[in-house]
Amino acid sequence: MLHPVLVIVFLLLSSTSSGARAEQPPPVNYMLHCMGCHLADGSGGPPEVPDVRGEMGRLLSIEGGRAYLVQVPGAAQAPISDAELAGVVNYMLETFNAGTLPRDYAPLTEDEVALWREDWLPDVAAVREKLMARLRDATKRSQTRETLERVIHERNDIEAEPRTSLE
Numbered sequence: 001m002l003h004p005v006l007v008i009v010f011l012l013l014s015s016t017s018s019g020a021r022a023e024q025p026p027p028v029n030y031m032l033h034c035m036g037c038h039l040a041d042g043s044g045g046p047p048e049v050p051d052v053r054g055e056m057g058r059l060l061s062i063e064g065g066r067a068y069l070v071q072v073p074g075a076a077q078a079p080i081s082d083a084e085l086a087g088v089v090n091y092m093l094e095t096f097n098a099g100t101l102p103r104d105y106a107p108l109t110e111d112e113v114a115l116w117r118e119d120w121l122p123d124v125a126a127v128r129e130k131l132m133a134r135l136r137d138a139t140k141r142s143q144t145r146e147t148l149e150r151v152i153h154e155r156n157d158i159e160a161e162p163r164t165s166l167e
């Protein structure tokens, strides 16, 4: 097995250094442009840098959440192409949020990034606050639904129990 650092060094060396900047694979872009704040495992440094593990996957199902993932300044302003930004955010989703991706998960596309990235969020704190409130509401609603479903299920189970020999 090659050491991961050697793999990254190899990837960096194998990219061309002439002309236009070569596109880098998502793990390299993560290391170069995101890891300084978000750390290698996505745990960040709350409360300043949020822990994105699990949370980004849940944001995908919230109205406005998908666009937000590329509109936060750290993402939108990174000196990488739209395709690379799509790649690095998908990498974060698939690596740190595998357990919370919605069932209909579709990776971000270059076109979506191009569309949303322009409208990056200078007042990110207010937008984030609103999204987090939506996330809490949605979590509460889905917990209530689960509880209701469980109660209904248990009642059906009781009713479905075979009558014992009383006849």
Ligand code: HEC
Residues within 6 Å of the ligand: 030, 033, 034, 035, 036, 037, 038, 048, 049, 050, 051, 052, 055, 056, 068, 069, 070, 072, 073, 074, 075, 078, 088, 089, 124, 125, 128
């Ligand atoms: C200078 C530090 C810094 C860097 C570098 C950085 N981020 Fe962030 N990131 C933050 C902070 C702080 C937040 C919380 C929102 C805010 O205040 O901008 C955040 C939030 C996020 C979020 C939303 C999660 C949430 O809970 O709000 C995503 C997605 C994200 N960053 C992706 C990236 C990507 C992708 C890169 C690299 C291309 C990157 N970030 C680079 C600091 C950084």
